[in-house]
Amino acid sequence: MTHPFLFLKWLTEQFHLNLGEHVTYTWLVMAILIGVAFVVSRSISLVPKGLQNLMETVVSGVANLLEETMGEEGKPFFPLIATFALFILVCNLIALIPGFMPPTANLNTNAALALMVFAMTHIVGVKKHGVAYLKHFMGPIWWLAPLIFIIEIIGHLARPLSLTLRLFGNMWGHEIVLMIFIALVPLVVPVPMMLMGVLVAFIQTFVFTLLAMIYIAGALEEAH
Amino acid sequence: MEFFAWCMVAAGIGMGLGSFGTGIGQGLAIKSAVEGVARNPGASGKILTTMMIGLAMIESLAIYVFVVAMIILFANPFTEEVVKLLAK
Numbered sequence: 001m002t003h004p005f006l007f008l009k010w011l012t013e014q015f016h017l018n019l020g021e022h023v024t025y026t027w028l029v030m031a032i033l034i035g036v037a038f039v040v041s042r043s044i045s046l047v048p049k050g051l052q053n054l055m056e057t058v059v060s061g062v063a064n065l066l067e068e069t070m071g072e073e074g075k076p077f078f079p080l081i082a083t084f085a086l087f088i089l090v091c092n093l094i095a096l097i098p099g100f101m102p103p104t105a106n107l108n109t110n111a112a113l114a115l116m117v118f119a120m121t122h123i124v125g126v127k128k129h130g131v132a133y134l135k136h137f138m139g140p141i142w143w144l145a146p147l148i149f150i151i152e153i154i155g156h157l158a159r160p161l162s163l164t165l166r167l168f169g170n171m172w173g174h175e176i177v178l179m180i181f182i183a184l185v186p187l188v189v190p191v192p193m194m195l196m197g198v199l200v201a202f203i204q205t206f207v208f209t210l211l212a213m214i215y216i217a218g219a220l221e222e223a224h
Numbered sequence: 225m226e227f228f229a230w231c232m233v234a235a236g237i238g239m240g241l242g243s244f245g246t247g248i249g250q251g252l253a254i255k256s257a258v259e260g261v262a263r264n265p266g267a268s269g270k271i272l273t274t275m276m277i278g279l280a281m282i283e284s285l286a287i288y289v290f291v292v293a294m295i296i297l298f299a300n301p302f303t304e305e306v307v308k309l310l311a312k
Contacts, residue, residue, distance in 0.1 A: 068269075068273070069273075162281075162284050165284065165287055165288060165291055166280060166283070166284045166287050168291070169284075169287030169288075169290050169291050170287065172294075173287075173290055176294075203276070206276060207276060207277070207280040210273065210276065210277060210280075211277065211280070214277070
């Protein structure tokens with residue numbers, strides 16, 4: 001239910017390789033990001049121009065968001081969060097070019113990202129608080145702890161699920177709606193939907209990075 | 225064949241109900257956010273961020289329904305058994 005012709009899928013079929021198209025397109029996105037980062041970092045000048053200007057705006061925007069949401073404590077997580085933001089944004093926006101498929105319209109890519117957030121949350125929590133991290137799951141009243149513990153565990157397990165399904169549902173749903181519109185009226189009519197796709201791409205990137213930040217900040221703060 | 229007809233009906237009605245509730249919920253959230261910004265325009269940045277998180281949380285309900293509807297339509301786990309039964 002994506003674009004009828006995916007050029008990387010066609011390319012892998014020529015070489016008789018059985019790679020999923022989400023894998024090949026993830027590699028493409030990685031190559032784009034690494035290439036842009038390489039080109040920009042080779043020719044850094046004090047007065048930025050062109051591509052460097054754009055990248056500086058993007059990176060400082062993410063840094064500001066991190067500062068607002070997590071405060072000073074969030075500084076060490078900047079590489080992780082910025083990588084999420086750039087990767088998901090490029091993945092989502094690539095869907096607007098014919099012949100490309102967004103890797104985020106596949107459950108596996110999103111599950112990998114969400115599990116990374118899940119693991120990071122708990123690793124950071126244990127590192128910061130040690131055994132006292134268990135207090136996060138116990139709630140304020142000691143005799144309610146067994147009940148709260150189970151509820152908290154379910155809540156924590158639901159986080160990666162909802163992160164995965166939100167991104168997947170939005171991107172894939174948009175692809176399906178676009179395909180149905182193109183099947184009904186191939187000209188002009190799908191354009192507003194594609195415009196909404198740009199909006200969805202940006203909002204979902206924002207939401208994913210924001211939720212990742214909030215989860216990590218929640219593990220960092222003291223239990224009450 | 226009736227099985228597949230009912231699958232269509234279930235997916236359609238489920239999506240309708242899901243988006244109905246989600247629409248009301250998001251409308252309430254945005255109403256409060258707009259009121260907040262109208263009273264205190266200085267806090268618009270914070271309100272926008274909080275509203276976005278809230279909207280994403282509410283929206284995920286509709287997304288769950290959408291995923292279930294898509295599973296019913298395109299990846300129904302009972303399709304093979306029903307087709308086998310129909311062939312008998």
